[in-house]
Amino acid sequence: MNAWFAIAPVLTVVLVLVVVHRPLGDYMASVFLSVNHLRIERGVYRLIGVDARSQQTWQSYLRGVLAFSAVGVLLVYALQRAQSVLPYSLGFPAVPEGLSFNTAASFVTNTNWQSYSPDVTLGYAVQLVGLSVQNFVSAAVGIAVAMALVRAFAARRSGTIGNFWVDLTRGALRVLLPLSAVAAIVLIAGGVIQNVSGATEVTTLTGAVQSIPGGPTASQEAIKILGTNGGGFFNANSAHPFENPTAWTNLFQIVLMLMIPFSLPRTFGTVVGDRGQGAAILAAMAGIFVVSLTALTLLEAGGAGSAPVAAGGALEGKEQRFGVLASTFFATTSTMTSTGAVNSMHDSYTSLGGMLPLLNMMLGEVAPGGVGSGLYGMLILAVITVFIAGLLVGRTPEYLGKKIGPREIKLASLYILVTPTLVLTGTALSFAVPAIRTDVESTSILNPGLHGLTEVLYAFTSASNNNGSAFAGLTADTPWLNTALGVAMLIGRFLPIVFVLALAGALAAQDSVPATTGTLPTNRPLFVGLLVGITIIITALTYFPVLALGPLAEGLQ
Amino acid sequence: MTKPHTAARQYLVALRALIVFTAVLGVLYPLAITLIGQTVFPGQANGSLVSSPTGNVGSTLIGQAFTDGNGTPLPRWFQGRPSAAGDGYDAGASGGSNLGPENPDLLTAIEQRKSSIAAFNGVLPAAIPADALTTSASGLDPHISAANALLQAVRVADARGLPAADVSALVESKIQGRDLGFLGEPTVNVLELNLALAGKEG
Structure with missing residues (x-):
């Protein structure tokens, strides 16, 4: 394996992001700080009945997030249940209740876990009116919550944290829509389909009939990737040649996934008035990303394990046009963000290689994480880092001029407890309750032995962290997994948001304290190192035992 | 409140x-x-369809099976990778096998493919590249590696009564380098190669 072909694509993406993150980060800062409204936005506010000038308390902001998401779940659920009577449904019947709930929860929480196989389940109506819309707005919700927290760091003695409806509208219309429109057209040029003509029957060279699918794929693919959603138009997701036709569209999709998450730290630095603070967050994110990518690439290129050795390479579940290198780059990007799209089947990765996408999600998807959620996740970890550093030197910790007192640290601690609790409880229940265990082992799990445990662990990790990728051998369309994963997605998305907005409220209400000689500078390499260390230690302590039972045991056999 | x-x-x-x-x-x-x-x-936007005088024969992006009605590979055509999409290259049911690296079923499948491909092409099992032994992620992979295509050239030439050197030269002409010179892997598009082969004979 020539190292150049591993390094050159990464350098290309780094270069593009270095160029793009400044203007995009500054643009987003201006979008979310602006007091002016575009004409179209004023029209939206009139139609939906909000006063755009009014500011909300954190409780009111939160109620907006929850109300909007609840209505979203209901609409996506209803659309699926009514599929048989909708136009452009390709003759597919109504989706069953359990699966409809799971899918509704999945797309509203920006997870895009797919218990269903889209090729044989969903027509264009549900895909566009239900799923595409949630691809945009769930991403916009994530950005809105992140911006509320960022503005709270900059606020002084304020009882309010912004207006959710304004943030939502601006995120969707000023950031996501224009970028995805451009991205969709580039993808079409690369071969992604965009039509509404249904399947085309062709007679192949051998005289057989093949049914080539159609569909409005590019418009959904663009926002699926840009909004770190990840729900594929087709079952094979970004491995499908109609979603990701070439090695260059693959690189383009990697850039799209990373573009907003890696620009938001710049936005953060700009809003708090110290770009060095944003650069420190960015450095921590980038450092973790590069280490994980390197590890996965070495493991997959090494191709250890019975089947990869027998075949002469870890190519099971990988496309020839991508090979190992473009597959591992995509997999790392997809699981380090909250995208969860796949261009290769993680279930078939080498035992230790398959652990890395899992670990990436367990880190909390903060390097760089999903759109918005990555930034607020990393800022929570930054709060914990200054707290621990404060303990070490025996001083009251502060971050960006805000005291990190009991209330702040409680909220941050609760935040980081949510997903591990969901992951470990969900996995444990799947094996501890005899009736569920029988169902999971006989119906859901595909691969025997330790790998089967990893499939279930992966599913709960993916759902709770709102990633959406899978060890896809797992049959998740069962009453237990549809329900448990659906609940994990909802709690894993909205409970942390409650804590983030409560933290935003607490921070906004504080005045700013001046930095003293005892203040830990949070824009220096020392802090970056501490932040990376804390992130890894928290994850390692939480998950090491369960990893030892699954992928570690399998890989070290 | x-x-x-x-x-x-x-x-x-x-x-x-x-x-x-x-x-x-x-x-x-x-x-x-x-x-x-x-x-x-x-x-x-409409699927990169390839037309012929008798209608569309497929899409350059979607792999197809070159087998008879029973799924037996036809020696006259270059063969794509094994496919986990439906019964093989079912474009309505994309997906991979999802078999894990230690799954005995996968190991058995790889060994079986190795011996049947070796017999089919008259080559040593050790000479068969990994992409010929493994299913792709989509089950619709339109490509194979250059080594996989070259390995099949003699068999195809024999089945068609063409000089082996001509078929090998045709394969060489159909090898696509990496995108922009450094992205992904070199590929051979099986449908395009087989179309060129059909044109050569006709």
Whole structure:
């Protein structure tokens, strides 16, 4: 394996992001700080009945997030249940209740876990009116919550944290829509389909009939990737040649996934008035990303394990046009963000290689994480880092001029407890309750032995962290997994948001304290190192035992 | 505390907001992209179909099976990778095998493919590249590696009564380098190669 072909694509993406993150980060800062409204936005506010000038308390902001998401779940659920009577449904019947709930929860929480196989389940109506819309707005919700927290760091003695409806509208219309429109057209040029003509029957060279699918794929693919959603138009997701036709569209999709998450730290630095603070967050994110990518690439290129050795390479579940290198780059990007799209089947990765996408999600998807959620996740970890550093030197910790007192640290601690609790409880229940265990082992799990445990662990990790990728051998369309994963997605998305907005409220209400000689500078390499260390230690302590039972045991056999 | 009616009002606002966003993002946006796609890139937007005098024979992006009705590979055609999509290259059921690296079923499948491909092409099992022994992620992979194509050249030439050197030269001419010289892997598009082969004979 020539190292150049591993390094050159990464350098290309780094270069593009270095160029793009400044203007995009500054643009987003201006979008979310602006007091002016575009004409179209004023029209939206009139139609939906909000006063755009009014500011909300954190409780009111939160109620907006929850109300909007609840209505979203209901609409996506209803659309699926009514599929048989909708136009452009390709003759597919109504989706069953359990699966409809799971899918509704999945797309509203920006997870895009797919218990269903889209090729044989969903027509264009549900895909566009239900799923595409949630691809945009769930991403916009994530950005809105992140911006509320960022503005709270900059606020002084304020009882309010912004207006959710304004943030939502601006995120969707000023950031996501224009970028995805451009991205969709580039993808079409690369071969992604965009039509509404249904399947085309062709007679192949051998005289057989093949049914080539159609569909409005590019418009959904663009926002699926840009909004770190990840729900594929087709079952094979970004491995499908109609979603990701070439090695260059693959690189383009990697850039799209990373573009907003890696620009938001710049936005953060700009809003708090110290770009060095944003650069420190960015450095921590980038450092973790590069280490994980390197590890996965070495493991997959090494191709250890019975089947990869027998075949002469870890190519099971990988496309020839991508090979190992473009597959591992995509997999790392997809699981380090909250995208969860796949261009290769993680279930078939080498035992230790398959652990890395899992670990990436367990880190909390903060390097760089999903759109918005990555930034607020990393800022929570930054709060914990200054707290621990404060303990070490025996001083009251502060971050960006805000005291990190009991209330702040409680909220941050609760935040980081949510997903591990969901992951470990969900996995444990799947094996501890005899009736569920029988169902999971006989119906859901595909691969025997330790790998089967990893499939279930992966599913709960993916759902709770709102990633959406899978060890896809797992049959998740069962009453237990549809329900448990659906609940994990909802709690894993909205409970942390409650804590983030409560933290935003607490921070906004504080005045700013001046930095003293005892203040830990949070824009220096020392802090970056501490932040990376804390992130890894928290994850390692939480998950090491369960990893030892699954992928570690399998890989070290 | 907020008054009850303001909390309920948020739901009304939420519903209206979702309706507005659905109209803009779920209807207007895909419609606009479809119009642009169909106008500017109609070939790609409609699936990169390959037409022949008798109608479309497939898509350059979607692999197809070159087998008889029973699924037996036909020696006259270059063969794509093993496929986990339906019964093989079922474009309505994309997907991988998802078999894990230690799964005995996968190991058995690889060994079986190794011996049948070796016998089919008259080559040593050790000479068979990994892409010929493994299923792709989509099950619709239109490509094989250059080594996989070259390995099949003699068999195809024999089956068609063509000089082996001509078929090998044809394969060489169909090897696509990496995108931009450094992205992904070199490929051979099986449908395009087989079309060129059919043209050569005709």
